[in-house]
Amino acid sequence: MGEHSIALKEWASTIRALLEGDQFILLRKGGIHEETRHFETRSDSFYLYPAYEHQRRELLKPEVRHYVDDSLRELESPGLLKGQTYLYAWAEVVDDIPITSEQELSRLYEFHMWTANFVEERLRWKSEDPLHVLLLRVYRLNRPLHVPALPEYGGCKSWIDIQELPRPDKDNLTPVIPLTEFAEKARVLRRALRL
Template identity: 50%
Template sequence: MKLNPVALKEWASVIDVLLEGDQILLMRKGGIEEETRRFELKSRSFYLFPTYEHQRAHLIKDPYQSFVERSLSEFDAGAAHVKLTAYAEATDDLEVRDFAQLELLYPYHMWTGNLAEERLKWKAKQPLHILLLRVYKLEEPVLIEALPEYGGCRSWIELPAVKDDIRLNPVLSEESFEEKRVRIKSILGQ
């Protein structure tokens, strides 16, 4: 399968939870260094690029804190390569603008209520994007060179050409994914 050579940066622990199938959503407002100063869904399909800088166990609900601890213990800031293990298709880009809607999503993500609330408050005039993702595990991880331009607080990065013969396995069956997707959309009135 030929995959789109673009990646969305996300905490390594969140990628691990997505790969477990425990959640299908991401919350995005956009990084400080975004060209447009707000989040845009630049591609409907993308790799998930692991980041480590901002993740902290106290920002995660208790059952998921071990994901943060494990990812931080495996992190090597001087590594020459980054290991990509996940690919995703964004089926929906929903917008949340108030705390009542945000609270309805609490059972469907790993973040504490405080962190979710802070994401909504930051750049308060802009909506919080809720991306619903169909996630795939790469049968074999892809190693890419860790380049300086991949750093910084921005959402998207362009990757070098990646081999064409990558095989993917969906994390959830189509039925399980659709069930979660419909549930989340319905509680948001979508």
């Protein structure tokens, strides 16, 4: 049996923001078809697999809505092989912070790209479960990978196992945010959350 790697599905527009260093967190509640019905961090490092189905411009703050347009242009690019998905990013989880109140959530507003209404709606959905704030160290793949867009990778689930794909070599990874700058950003975020 060949190697495989785990990937976290995320809006393509969000992955673009992560790769630009405009964001270093993800907010997760879990997909409708999660095996456990709850979000769990299945790995402390993973590929970011772009999803296009649910991203909508009006769910983003006006100044970053271009990320949706950019991702859709990329999807329609003649250079994209039919039936393939390109992977551009690898991420390491530095922290998984549970958020359970709108007060905590409001302190995160400056750290993410989504509208206040959208993230509040995410918090209220499955209200017995916390909203997970994944603090990520993101790396750009110097040589993007293309993988088959298999039917089993579709649907509303967070994690997918990508067959025949090893973990990236260190020489293929460039940190989006240098370590000292990232440590300072993480400190500011934790201070905002009063951790």
